[in-house]
Amino acid sequence: MFVRRNPQLNRNDELIHLLSIEGLPASIVHHILDTAGTFLSVNDREVKKVPLLRGKSVFNLFFENSTRTRTTFEIAAKRLSADVINLDIARSSTAKGESLLDTIANLSAMHADMFVVRHSESGAPYLIARHCAPHVHVVNAGDGGHSHPTQGLLDMYTIRHYKRDFHELTVAIVGDIVHSRVARSDIHALTTLGVPEIRAVGPKTLVPGDLKEMGVRVCHDMAEGIRGADVIIMLRLQNERMGGAMLPSAGEFFKTFGLTAEKLALARPDAIVMHPGPINRGVEIDSSVADGKQSVILPQVTFGIAVRMAVMSIIAGNSA
Amino acid sequence: MSAEQRTMQTLITNARLVDPRSGRDERGVLALADGRIVAAGRSAPHDFTAERTIDAAGAVVAPGLVDLCARLGEPGHEHEGMLESELAAAVAGGVTSVVCPPDTDPVLDEPGLVEMLKFRARSLDLARVFPLGALTRGLGGEAITEMAELTEAGCIGFGQADVAIRDTLVLHRALQYAATFGFTVWLRPNDAWLGQGVAAKGPLATRMGLSGVPVLAETIAMETFFELVRDTGARVHLSRLSSAAGVELVRRAKAEGLPVGCDVSIHQLHLIDVDMGYFDAATRLVPPLRQQRDRDAIRAGLADGTIDALVSDHTPVTEDAKHRPFAEAEPGATGLELLLGLALKWGESMRLDLASTLAAVTSRPGAVLVRSSLGDASAPSGLAIGAPADLCVFDADCSWAVDTNRLCSCSRHTPFAGHELRGRIRWTLVAGRVAHEDRSVDAAGD
Numbered sequence: 001m002f003v004r005r006n007p008q009l010n011r012n013d014e015l016i017h018l019l020s021i022e023g024l025p026a027s028i029v030h031h032i033l034d035t036a037g038t039f040l041s042v043n044d045r046e047v048k049k050v051p052l053l054r055g056k057s058v059f060n061l062f063f064e065n066s067t068r069t070r071t072t073f074e075i076a077a078k079r080l081s082a083d084v085i086n087l088d089i090a091r092s093s094t095a096k097g098e099s100l101l102d103t104i105a106n107l108s109a110m111h112a113d114m115f116v117v118r119h120s121e122s123g124a125p126y127l128i129a130r131h132c133a134p135h136v137h138v139v140n141a142g143d144g145g146h147s148h149p150t151q152g153l154l155d156m157y158t159i160r161h162y163k164r165d166f167h168e169l170t171v172a173i174v175g176d177i178v179h180s181r182v183a184r185s186d187i188h189a190l191t192t193l194g195v196p197e198i199r200a201v202g203p204k205t206l207v208p209g210d211l212k213e214m215g216v217r218v219c220h221d222m223a224e225g226i227r228g229a230d231v232i233i234m235l236r237l238q239n240e241r242m243g244g245a246m247l248p249s250a251g252e253f254f255k256t257f258g259l260t261a262e263k264l265a266l267a268r269p270d271a272i273v274m275h276p277g278p279i280n281r282g283v284e285i286d287s288s289v290a291d292g293k294q295s296v297i298l299p300q301v302t303f304g305i306a307v308r309m310a311v312m313s314i315i316a317g318n319s320a
Numbered sequence: 321m322s323a324e325q326r327t328m329q330t331l332i333t334n335a336r337l338v339d340p341r342s343g344r345d346e347r348g349v350l351a352l353a354d355g356r357i358v359a360a361g362r363s364a365p366h367d368f369t370a371e372r373t374i375d376a377a378g379a380v381v382a383p384g385l386v387d388l389c390a391r392l393g394e395p396g397h398e399h400e401g402m403l404e405s406e407l408a409a410a411v412a413g414g415v416t417s418v419v420c421p422p423d424t425d426p427v428l429d430e431p432g433l434v435e436m437l438k439f440r441a442r443s444l445d446l447a448r449v450f451p452l453g454a455l456t457r458g459l460g461g462e463a464i465t466e467m468a469e470l471t472e473a474g475c476i477g478f479g480q481a482d483v484a485i486r487d488t489l490v491l492h493r494a495l496q497y498a499a500t501f502g503f504t505v506w507l508r509p510n511d512a513w514l515g516q517g518v519a520a521k522g523p524l525a526t527r528m529g530l531s532g533v534p535v536l537a538e539t540i541a542m543e544t545f546f547e548l549v550r551d552t553g554a555r556v557h558l559s560r561l562s563s564a565a566g567v568e569l570v571r572r573a574k575a576e577g578l579p580v581g582c583d584v585s586i587h588q589l590h591l592i593d594v595d596m597g598y599f600d601a602a603t604r605l606v607p608p609l610r611q612q613r614d615r616d617a618i619r620a621g622l623a624d625g626t627i628d629a630l631v632s633d634h635t636p637v638t639e640d641a642k643h644r645p646f647a648e649a650e651p652g653a654t655g656l657e658l659l660l661g662l663a664l665k666w667g668e669s670m671r672l673d674l675a676s677t678l679a680a681v682t683s684r685p686g687a688v689l690v691r692s693s694l695g696d697a698s699a700p701s702g703l704a705i706g707a708p709a710d711l712c713v714f715d716a717d718c719s720w721a722v723d724t725n726r727l728c729s730c731s732r733h734t735p736f737a738g739h740e741l742r743g744r745i746r747w748t749l750v751a752g753r754v755a756h757e758d759r760s761v762d763a764a765g766d
Contacts, residue, residue, distance in 0.1 A: 006598075099640060099643070099644070100643075100644060100645065101643050121645035121646065121647050122528055122529040122599070122645070122646060122647065123528070123530075123598070123599030124645035127599065127601075127643070127644070127645055143529070144529050144530075144645075144647070145529030145530075146528055146529030146530075147529065178526070181529060184529060208526055210521075210522060210525075210526040213523035213526075213527070214523070214526070214527060
């Protein structure tokens with residue numbers, strides 16, 4: 001069989017696309033987090049811009065709706081002085097029957113330098129990276145249930161900011177893991193950075209046993225899952241999972257796996273609570289926890305902009 | 321020209337004759353007349369006058385390959401000439417008999433459609449085509465088809481291609497009805513609900529965020545089929561197994577004496593889920609690629625006879641249909657031209673002799689076909705005297721790289737692209753006529 005090259009690295013093992021955290025060396029992850037740290041101060045300046053991507057065109061291609069992620073990418077690109085073009089593909093060309101690769105070919109002809117792609121199918125950014133011009137960079141902004149690497153990286157930035165060291169942490173990820181690209185990216189990032197205990201917590205319909213192979217401990221009991229945790233990452237529960245065969249109701253989920261102040265008391269006293277947003281209050285998390293002093297949900301958003309600036313500036317500096 | 325050629329008395333000399341049915345493997349000549357084998361031995365019969373001689377020095381002469389699962393694009397793609405390109409691909413791969421599933425457009429559920437397909441295939445004069453008729457109208461799983469009429473039109477069995485019958489009552493009646501006439505029902509075991517994913521359920525599908533088909537989808541369907549076979553006595557051929565558990569269930573069913581058989585495709589014989597790489601759409605296949613232990617069980621099952629045959633599962637897919645995100649890409653791959661090479665590769669790794677290896681793509685699928693066709697005279701029967709002169713002449717040791725731009729098939733997608741395979745076809749004969757000849761003489765070896 002063939003040994004396939006990791007398509008997000010060039011021959012010198014430098015990052016040219018960001019498609020997944022899986023397979024990235026820890027050195028690259030740390031480099032992104034360090035770079036994000038330097039950009040964080042840009043966000044606090046009077047003039048919030050650096051000229052690293054001046055003259056470059058960044059196309060936000062969102063084949064699946066999103067406001068938050070797209071906005072943070074847009075802000076990040078603008079703070080790097082790039083020209084940003086937002087395309088709401090979900091409602092335009094594909095609706096007219098144009099294929100994904102035709103869309104990409106057309107946008108490439110408009111001299112795009114970077115595509116930020118969100119798609120409902122796992123692997124779509126790989127297809128785009130494989131078929132776009134060599135000078136074009138692709139950032140995966142979420143593909144199906146596969147990967148959401150910038151979210152994973154901003155979560156790592158957040159953990160590093162509050163906990164400093166990864167090597168003695170217990171991290172619990174709670175909720176709909178089977179459908180979550182955020183959970184997968186977090187798991188890859190946490191294992192890459194040397195976190196010794198990662199727990200995946202939820203009912204068997206949402207937390208498959210196969211996850212063990214990704215290096216996590218699978219817990220089907222909330223108390224067992226969060227006891228002694230340093231970090232709790234709550235996942236958003238999609239409404240469409242409710243009322244089918246996955247879960248009987250939002251109420252029952254909240255009762256069994258929702259994070260309340262009572263359950264949070266089982267974690268370490270200095271534990272932080274994270275959530276990729278947008279949150280469902282009273283479904284996966286209680287308001288008193290989401291707004292409580294252990295919550296770092298809003299700082300995550302701020303860090304997200306710096307991390308996306310770091311990713312875009314790093315890949316733009318490397319060539320295929 | 322072809323009619324003239326058909327009657328041409330042909331002598332194949334300097335051959336290594338390998339007949340998987342009898343296990344014979346010896347040097348000799350083969351004399352062909354009136355589309356049949358008339359003599360086989362050390363030298364030609366004295367009264368035989370050859371109008372054409374094929375010097376098969378250095379090559380193996382074996383019965384033509386029998387592929388129990390290849391889609392030929394007709395009805396549905398007449399304007400693209402797909403039947404011609406795919407049957408050319410068949411003979412280029414040494415395949416002389418092709419069983420094609422009924423999931424065409426329109427579905428093969430009316431005698432007229434079957435007659436038209438048979439007629440068009442005959443007029444192309446390449447490989448023999450044995451259509452499977454739809455078991456239910458439009459493959460809808462509600463009303464059974466006119467199986468007796470369809471058999472008269474040329475169907476050799478009835479199936480549902482990849483469309484599962486959800487209603488067990490309909491399936492039960494379909495098997496009862498087929499059993500009335502002794503027809504064989506060809507079914508791919510896949511539970512309609514559990515079997516909806518795009519990759520095999522397991523750690524890799526979970527990691528890639530792809531919806532997984534559990535082994536249960538296969539075994540639950542098989543248990544249902546076997547119970548219905550016990551009740552109705554219908555003969556069932558299971559298409560394209562994918563799991564170790566499935567192979568084990570067939571082994572037990574055969575030991576019990578149930579009238580069941582099964583096949584496996586070249587993909588499940590050689591590949592596993594890891595070969596999906598970075599969402600390579602060429603590996604978007606039905607059934608999906610499973611794990612190493614499944615592949616190991618399939619390889620052993622094909623060798624010990626639990627699995628009756630190796631099939632190409634040839635499915636032409638256009639470029640546009642593959643250049644999509646993994647789950648949206650159309651499943652399937654081109655395979656007719658790879659069947660021999662991949663059979664040889666398997667035989668070599670299992671340390672089988674050539675006759676036993678070739679049996680998995682000649683005599684054993686041939687036996688399935690003969691049984692299913694209720695003894696159709698044109699069905700293949702090895703290198704015996706009087707057998708149709710359907711032959712495959714190939715260099716067993718000559719290796720070639722799979723270059724998808726040089727395939728006869730209109731479809732270029734296969735996960736085996738770039739692989740090095742052995743066994744280069746030099747001539748393919750159907751009814752004594754040369755249906756394919758390798759013209760790249762330099763590749764012949766020496």
